Amino acid sequence: xxxxxxxxxxxxxxxxxxxxxxxxxxxxxxxxxxxxxxxxxxxxxxxxxxxxxxxxxxxxxxxxxxxxxxxxxxxxxxxxxxxxxxxxxxxxxxxxxxxxxxxxxxxxxxxxxxxxxxxxxxxxxxxxxxxxxxxxxxxxxxxxxxxxxxxxxxxxxxxxxxxxxxxxxxxxxxxxxxxxxxxxxxxxxxxxxxxxxxxxxxxxxxxxxxxxxxxxxxxxxxxxxxxxxxxxxxxxxxxxxxxxxxxxxxxxxxxxxxxxxxxxxxxxxxxxxxxxxxxxxxxxxxxxxxxxxxxxxxxxxxxxxxxxxxxxxxxxxxxxxxxxxxxxxxxxxxxxxxxxxxxxxxxxxxxxxxxxxxxxxxxxxxxxxxxxxxxxxxxxxxxxxxxxxxxxxxxxxxxxxxxxxxxxxx
Amino acid sequence: xxxxxxxxxxxxxxxxxxxxxxxxxxxxxxxxxxxxxxxxxxxxxxxxxxxxxxxxxxxxxxxxxxxxxxxxxxxxxxxxxxxxxxxxxxxxxxxxxxxxxxxxxxxxxxxxxxxxxxxxxxxxxxxxxxxxxxxxxxxxxxxxxxxxxxxxxxxxxxxxxxxxxxxxxxxxxxxxxxxxxxxxxxxxxxxxxxxxxxxxxxxxxxxxxxxxxxxxxxxxxxxxxxxxxx
Ligand SMILES: Nc1ncnc2c1ncn2[C@@H]1O[C@H](COP(=O)(O)OP(=O)(O)OP(=O)(O)O)[C@@H](O)[C@H]1O
Ligand SMILES: [Mg+2]
Numbered sequence: 290x291x292x293x294x295x296x297x298x299x300x301x302x303x304x305x306x307x308x309x310x311x312x313x314x315x316x317x318x319x320x321x322x323x324x325x326x327x328x329x330x331x332x333x334x335x336x337x338x339x340x341x342x343x344x345x346x347x348x349x350x351x352x353x354x355x356x357x358x359x360x361x362x363x364x365x366x367x368x369x370x371x372x373x374x375x376x377x378x379x380x381x382x383x384x385x386x387x388x389x390x391x392x393x394x395x396x397x398x399x400x401x402x403x404x405x406x407x408x409x410x411x412x413x414x415x416x417x418x419x420x421x422x423x424x425x426x427x428x429x430x431x432x433x434x435x436x437x438x439x440x441x442x443x444x445x446x447x448x449x450x451x452x453x454x455x456x457x458x459x460x461x462x463x464x465x466x467x468x469x470x471x472x473x474x475x476x477x478x479x480x481x482x483x484x485x486x487x488x489x490x491x492x493x494x495x496x497x498x499x500x501x502x503x504x505x506x507x508x509x510x511x512x513x514x515x516x517x518x519x520x521x522x523x524x525x526x527x528x529x530x531x532x533x534x535x536x537x538x539x540x541x542x543x544x545x546x547x548x549x550x551x552x553x554x555x556x557x558x559x560x561x562x563x564x565x566x567x568x569x570x571x572x573x574x575x576x577x578x579x580x581x582x583x584x585x586x587x588x589x590x591x592x593x594x595x596x597x598x599x600x601x602x603x604x605x606x607x608x609x610x611x612x613x614x615x616x617x618x619x620x621x622x623x624x625x626x627x628x629x630x631x632x633x634x635x636x637x638x639x640x641x642x643x644x645x646x647x648x649x650x651x652x653x654x655x656x657x658x659x660x661x662x663x664x665x666x667x668x669x670x671x672x673x674x675x676x677x678x679x680x681x682x683x684x685x686x687x688x689x690x691x692x693x694x695x696x697x698x699x
Numbered sequence: 700x701x702x703x704x705x706x707x708x709x710x711x712x713x714x715x716x717x718x719x720x721x722x723x724x725x726x727x728x729x730x731x732x733x734x735x736x737x738x739x740x741x742x743x744x745x746x747x748x749x750x751x752x753x754x755x756x757x758x759x760x761x762x763x764x765x766x767x768x769x770x771x772x773x774x775x776x777x778x779x780x781x782x783x784x785x786x787x788x789x790x791x792x793x794x795x796x797x798x799x800x801x802x803x804x805x806x807x808x809x810x811x812x813x814x815x816x817x818x819x820x821x822x823x824x825x826x827x828x829x830x831x832x833x834x835x836x837x838x839x840x841x842x843x844x845x846x847x848x849x850x851x852x853x854x855x856x857x858x859x860x861x862x863x864x865x866x867x868x869x870x871x872x873x874x875x876x877x878x879x880x881x882x883x884x885x886x887x888x889x890x891x892x893x894x895x896x897x898x899x900x901x902x903x904x905x906x907x908x909x910x911x912x913x914x915x916x917x918x919x920x921x922x923x924x925x926x927x928x929x
Contacts, residue, residue: 612755614784614810614813
């Protein structure tokens with residue numbers, strides 16, 4: 290009995306009991322899908338972090354607002370008024386207070402809809418200062434960037450990302466054109482150069498306006514001074530930690546913070562983002578990995594169960610095969626290959642569903658899934674392995690049946 | 700000198716179910732020569748099937764000695780027994796025992812699969828065996844699409860495809876009407892005519908009459924042996 294005969298017999302047995310096979314396969318499929326998506330999510334998260342880090346640059350620090358403690362001791366959660374203000378940004382730009390900080394840019398952001406004639410485009414409006422270009426290492430491909438005069442005058446000017454310009458005007462040759470935002474007219478003075486290195490192309494879809502224009506004329510709100518984040522650029526890569534210390538001391542002083550636990554802001558560096566993400570990663574991987582392993586185990590038990598049913602249902606067939614010359618090992622192989630085929634089908638379906646999931650997940654949840662051929666092949670191998678491992682017991686039971694007991698069975 | 704193909708000496712078979720013991724066979728001494736056509740008859744429960752299972756190496760005696768083609772079956776392990784069944788024996792059962800999910804020719808081919816014969820040769824030989832039983836045109840039909848008589852002829856084709864020396868049939872006509880019975884018995888006659896040893900178990904007197912020799916089993920013992928050449 291060669292491999293082809295074995296495989297054919299197994300496929301025929303699987304085909305003969307379609308519903309039963311399908312249910313068995315389902316268990317494996319769920320397990321494999323879970324495994325592949327877990328790995329894919331982990332790799333996606335890693336890639337996101339890498340993109341964040343790449344985007345940030347090696348010597349950039351980001352100060353973000355944290356939860357604030359009000360006088361009654363109640364902590365305001367995320368979404369309450371920002372605890373960072375442009376005053377903080379100003380303080381940090383002083384070379385005496387923070388000598389290792391080369392440039393500072395406070396940013397205030399909100400999602401807005403820009404309009405040109407009949408074209409609408411929703412993008413991130415960022416109110417900031419001219420130093421933004423330096424801190425974020427960006428330049429303009431056309432026109433000019435925001436200037437100090439723009440900030441002083443709260444000028445109605447805007448610098449667009451290349452994608453934003455293309456979406457609104459159909460080209461990036463747009464300096465001098467105007468667009469409207471909630472009835473206010475803004476003049477385009479420059480277009481940013483396109484970022485290509487980062488996978489995250491949202492950096493090419495932005496609209497930058499002077500911080501004063503943002504606060505006083507466009508978005509406003511109750512807390513005109515507050516900013517969403519402050520970007521700092523250290524003078525060199527080696528002064529990042531010194532810059533961190535200076536920024537931390539300055540902000541603690543300004544905010545009257547005595548204990549680090551009470552800090553109402555957080556300073557992130559490339560290093561700290563990496564650390565935070567790996568610890569989150571680890572928890573997530575352990576949790577999802579656990580679920581995946583359990584579902585694979587359940588799938589395997591399903592295979593074993595079905596194979597046992599299959600053996601007892603086909604006792605006569607086993608007896609007949611033995612009567613006409615099948616050796617115990619022929620019977621064992623037949624059922625092992627059948628279990629492996631079930632596992633393989635489960636694995637293939639699992640990969641297919643995971644592929645669909647990897648396309649759907651990013652749309653419904655904020656998660657990127659990266660599928661790799663290697664992971665998929667490995668998952669299929671695991672599925673086949675599960676089939677074989679959980680098929681061993683039923684198969685050897687079939688192999689051990691005495692031909693006469695098998696034949697007598699009615 | 701070539702000895703008898705079947706040689707039983709004082710063979711007994713005792714079934715033990717709980718505290719109950721059933722002596723299905725007692726002190727059976729029997730020898731069948733090559734080329735004989737033997738019918739085994741006897742009332743229900745007399746031990747005919749038990750005897751056939753032992754003759755067919757599907758079961759082992761609890762006492763006595765069984766030599767099949769000059770080889771003591773007790774000396775053989777599971778693999779060797781499987782090989783003996785595959786090479787030298789052909790079975791025909793009352794319930795046909797065809798695999799319902801395979802077409803006729805694939806059922807017939809099965810013993811050759813375990814004999815390690817090439818797929819191409821297997822198909823040719825299976826089709827040839829089906830031709831011999833007059834079902835050459837039904838090779839692609841599944842058992843469910845065939846009449847009982849046709850199914851049993853497929854089973855006969857499966858038994859003869861390996862050209863075994865000994866064909867064992869346990870009430871092969873028990874489930875068939877008279878026309879189909881005649882067809883199947885003609886096949887056994889042909890096999891016998893071509894030199895095969897045929898052992899046929901039956902209830903029916905007229906079926907037994909087709910054989911050269913009739914062995915009667917009663918209560919686990921050989922009670923009669925008519926037409927014996929020796
Ligand atoms: N596995 C078994 N366990 C216990 N007793 C058994 C077993 N198989 C057969 N017997 C008993 O052995 C005796 C002979 O059975 P056997 O099947 O050989 O009879 P038979 O002559 O073929 O009968 P029938 O004509 O009805 O087929 C019977 O009494 C039966 O009950
Ligand atoms: Mg019987």
